[in-house]
Amino acid sequence: MQELTQQLFNGLIWGGVYALIALGYTMVYGVLRLINFAHGDVYMVGAYLAFFTIAALGSSASSIAGVATVFLTAMAGCAVLGLTIERVAYRPVRNAPRLTALITAIGVSLFLENGGQLLFGPNPRAFPQILTARHVLSLAGVSVSSLQIAIIATVVILLLLLELLVHKTKVGMAMRAVSYNRSVASLMGINTDHIIAFTFALGSALAAVAGILVGLYTGTIEPLMGLLPGLKAFIAAVLGGIGSIPGAMLGGFVLGMAEVLVVAVGYSTYRDAIAFALLVLILLLRPTGLLGTGTVEKV
């Protein structure tokens, strides 16, 4: 029983990471109906930006100011990257068939991955542990490290902030309007281009945070690190109902837990397969995802 709780707790961490990345997917999908396959690679760039910032800061990276700088730099850098990608690769094809943008997204993803391998070298790098040395606490028989607490706290705070943003601010309302109906929103006076750009920037910044957290948690980063988490986060977003922010959060956690449980039970060889099987099952029972709004097709 204790082992199970331990495993579930570990699953919580990965669930949070997938949730952060999934949010970026779902937000962009909401406003653009585009699956941004390059999102996982933005997460990778975030991790590398943090890596280089830490190297630049040297020893002061472990201080509170240093940590803040690292996070903010990576978030800002990824936001700019997201904006650039949107402007250069997605905006020109916004009115083209949806699948065109999909191919462009795949192209951008490949570009970032290969560029990363060329620029940063294909070897994994050790990610410096800038958060304070880990004490292992014991809560109800489950061993918890301070880093894990920090990760969960960060994820929860960001999720709450995002919910606040989306539901209590004008920008958030604009985002929701654009995701319901882009053309009508622009008729209402909303600058859709700006809102879309903002969504990209926001999603990319969240991905950057996820990248840093994973770098800290696993201790290593490499140019292809975004491939699998990106795919899983996409699955999480669809699982929760693509376009729904609470759905992305839920989907992320469900996927993270499910994965860990499958491995814990001992079927790690089938882990990916079971994750997909779970996905298939849930979608068959609830075709628009767990929290997705079933769009009634009007004739």
Place this chain on the structure above:
Amino acid sequence: MSLCVLKNMPQLATETANLKPSRSSGGTRTFLKTVLLIVAIALALACLDPLLSNRELFSPYAFRILMLIGINITLAVSLNLVNGLAGQFSIGHAGFMAVGAYTSAALTYYVMGYPHGGILSTLWILAAMIVGGVAGGIAGFLVGIPSLRLRGDYLAIVTLGFGEIIRIIILNVDAVGGPRGFSGIPYLTSFFWVWSTALGTIALSRNLVTSTHGRALMAIREDEVAAQAFGINTVRYKVAAFVLSSSLAAVAGVLYAHYDTYLNPSSFGFIRSFEVIIMVILGGMGSTSGAVAGAVIVTLLPELLRAAAAVRMLLYSALLIALMLLRPQGIMGHRELSWKQIQSLFLRQRRRAKA
């Protein structure tokens, strides 16, 4: 948008009715012409085969590229049936290729007893293609039935999921090698088989597009609810398209398995599925000739870029983005390259030469 389709629906219905193949006296003539054409093409391929396979006459490297293009054409055109024609977003195609590849390889490796020559190897490759194709069709049926109830991006995810599930199952079957791969498969593929399959798939696709069934699929693509309202059994058509597409992909897999004589589950992941999607969309969704063009480009481009060494893939991805930005509807858009167009191309040139 649905209103527009509704308005055109009656027109579509009458057009569909008029497309019924007529079994009048002209029918036997066209039938004979088709048979003659098929025999002529088969003979041409059979003659080309020894010429192109000859290492002295034709570079084996170029030959390999031709074979890969042929296999990719079958893959792309088959995927186009589902993605382009029926408008269902499927990204698990590599899984069906794997099913065909592995079942046929298991057959020839364990049952055939290698090597054989001449007529026996022809029989075996045919058997392999049939077995693989049927296996692929069954897989397509099993995947299609549950998945096709979903729409759009949800369908995409589920097909992706099934593709990965298939791959992971294969990875865990030790009899076909698992992570170490399946080697020692008999070499049975030839230029003739690869290209007759490719051309056959193209012909099948073209015929389907101009047939009533093709119209039904296009109607489903344009507006599924309206199509249902007009009495088209959407589920049956979608599943049928899926099964056809998956069996063709499986046959491509069979040919690939008996060409490289080595299979590894890592070759059939979602990256391979994405590659086929790129072929279809780059060429122009819904267009058979587009899928062909896409297959040629996606196979050829990395080879042409080999000189770029380290930056090859970077250049490839940049070109991909550029191509989609320059021509978002794909190279052929929705249009098809028809015989008339090819003929007029030559005629125009001849006319220009005369003048």
Place this chain on the structure above:
Amino acid sequence: MLKRFSIAAIAATAAVILVTAGCGTKSAQEIPIGEYASLTGDTAEFGVSTHNGILLAVEEVNKSGGILGKKIRLYTEDDRSDPTEAVTAVSKLINQNGVVAVLGEVASSRSMAAAPVCQANRVPMISPSSTNVEVTRKGDYIFRICFIDPFQGYVMAKFARDTLKIGKVAILKDVKQDYSVGLAQSFSQHFQKMGGTIVKEASFSTGDTDFRPQLTAIKAASPEAIYVPAYYQAVALIARQARDLGITVPLLGGDGWDAPGLVRIAGKAVEGCYFSNHYSVDSENPTSKRFVEAYTKRFKEKPNALAALGYDAARILFDAIKRAGTTESAALRNAIAATKNFAGVTGTITIDKDRNAVKPAVVLKIVNGKFVYQQTINPE
């Protein structure tokens, strides 16, 4: 119009390429050598390391005048970490560049895919680091200069039983790498034959970064050591997470551990752990020292085992060309097969009748972040 023109242009270029594909630009003053490696894709790291090792060897030999009076011309093709691409790459090297021999690949899967092509064309192929037994069974033109999986498993099993006197071991293997699966299988077999018990066998997949589920289960089985025959990236993380979970027993491993990155990423977590290897980067052996110096100067980083193996593979090929006195395929093949006691960076190498390398393995212990030699274990 533009569309038709561009299609015609692509077709024309393609036609030119295909036609000229038959003619390779061969210079009589050069010996063309082919290399196929995963320079991009998910095993890019291994391909690049091996490539660097081979490059260094080629540059060195050309600086000293080449072989048989001719310079070596290295043609490298990227296979994108994909077996199909590997076949295409090798086909191009043999048919378009007219190479006399092929070096590659790291991954057994890609070696197995490409070997039939080399064999059919009678072009000798030397794999620097493919360890699956099947690779050299593809034909008598296929060689390797590294261990095969069964040997390393035996080495660590023997070391664990005889030297460490351990009876209960847990195994954590990478189920997606045939290297890892092969070593785990061999270790398990030999360890149990020697009287030990495998208390738990768990697995993960390449690319995983969280091993806590498996480690938690392993901890519950109370092993005296954990055998982790995987690549260093995973091992480093496994070590750290194991220590985090309170597992204090030593980890054992294979040559996949050998990289500067292991200690860099794992830090103190791998202290006191053991692994089998071809050599040690801190070795006092003059050949090794010279290689490490030259490599570090050229590539600004320390070489790992793959780079060393690439270097040795290339040098064995050059040595064989010299001994054969010609690049004619059968003679070259025989010369490679006759390699005896070649003083490589990764040990003294002899090619046996199965075209595998006979070389002893060393067991290293990680002490204060350095790989310290423990003992040599010979083939049984």
